[in-house]
Amino acid sequence: xxxxxxxxxxxxxxxxETVTLSCTYDTSESDYYLFWYKQPPSRQMILVIRQEAYxxxxxxxxxxxxxxxxxxxxxxxxxxxxxxxxxxxxFCAYRGPGNTPLVFGKGTRLSVIx
Amino acid sequence: DAMVIQNPxxxxxxxxxxVTLSCSQTLNHNVMYWYxxxxxxxxxxxxxxYDKDFNNExxxxxxxxxxxxxxxxxxxxxxxxxxxxxxxxLCATSRxxxxxxKLFFGSGTQLSVL
Numbered sequence: 548x549x550x551x552x553x554x555x556x557x558x559x560x561x562x563x564e565t566v567t568l569s570c571t572y573d574t575s576e577s578d579y580y581l582f583w584y585k586q587p588p589s590r591q592m593i594l595v596i597r598q599e600a601y602x603x604x605x606x607x608x609x610x611x612x613x614x615x616x617x618x619x620x621x622x623x624x625x626x627x628x629x630x631x632x633x634x635x636x637x638f639c640a641y642r643g644p645g646n647t648p649l650v651f652g653k654g655t656r657l658s659v660i661x
Numbered sequence: 662d663a664m665v666i667q668n669p670x671x672x673x674x675x676x677x678x679x680v681t682l683s684c685s686q687t688l689n690h691n692v693m694y695w696y697x698x699x700x701x702x703x704x705x706x707x708x709x710x711y712d713k714d715f716n717n718e719x720x721x722x723x724x725x726x727x728x729x730x731x732x733x734x735x736x737x738x739x740x741x742x743x744x745x746x747x748x749x750x751l752c753a754t755s756r757x758x759x760x761x762x763k764l765f766f767g768s769g770t771q772l773s774v775l
Contacts, residue, residue, distance in 0.1 A: 582763070590749055592704075592766035638703060646692055646711055646757050649764060651703040 549574045551641050553652035560629045561660050567614075568624045568655045570639030576600075580642045581615065581622045582649065587635040595637070598622065626657075634659045664688050667752050667767035674742050675775050682737040682770045684752030691757040693735045694764065695727060698749040710735065711757065739772075747774045 550573045560566035572581070583595040598606045598615050605613050610630075614623045626633055639652040666685045674680040684693065691712050696704035708717045710729045724746070726738040739746055749771050753764040 590698075590751075590769050590771075592751065592753070592764075594763045597763060646755075648694060648706050648709055650706075653703045654701075656701075 549576075549579075549641050549643065549650050551639050551650055551652035553639050553655050555655045556653070557656045557658070559658040559660055560626070562629055562631060564629055565625060565627045566629055566657065568626075568637055568639075568657065570622045570624070570652055572620050572622065572639070572641045574620070574641065574643070576643050578644045581613075582640040582642065583611070583613070583622075583624045584638045584640060584651075585633075585635045586638065586654075587632075592638075596624065629659050631659050631661060633657060665752060665754055665765050665767035667750075667770050669770060670768060671771050671773070673773045673775060674739075676744065677741045680739050680742055680772070682739075682750050682752075682772070684735045684737075684767055685733050686754045686765075687733070688754055688756075688765060689732060690754035690765070691732075692755045693729060694753040694755075695735070695737050696751040696753065698751055698769075700748075704751055707737070742772070742774045744774050747772055 552571045579600045581598045585593045585595050596606050596608045596611050605615050610627045612625045636654045636656050638654045640649045642649050668683050694709040695707045698704040707721045724740050728736045749769045751769045752767040755762045755764045
């Protein structure tokens, strides 16, 4: 079974600084997809960024980028120029090929300090 | 423009009293999911539908049932809620595809059991 591990239950960052959230996963598949979701206090899950495993290039979305290391099964999220609105729970998630459901990590709670 | 709508936002029920949570979507997605999320934990998949094909997770209690009468609607029935069933219930949808399709989440229903 696939597992997703987020080893940092909580992180904090100063406003305008950069922070990196860690995620590792375990799978025997060669074709899969990785996601970072943000869940603010409203509890609405919002997709931040996604990465296809077959792509070597790291995905980026404005201030958000990933460091995808396929051999190490590592998928970290970097948030640059952190803003107060970035404060939320961040979940790393894995999805296998086809229509298999998302498997979530336990999450990292990010605080942004003004 | 809400695309995945969950009603109600908050639901209070009594111990052992059946309760139904509803989810509707305007996206015409084939796949619908129900996740249970307890406080400060990762969402846990209960079941999902691929069109009308129902897929139950092995560890989903028999107390939880689901119905999908058409593409747009999906219901979660809890036959005899216990105190341990108090949680946020998240509905999500996605297109059928190769796995890269992102999930669209509703705002969730927070269930309290008295």
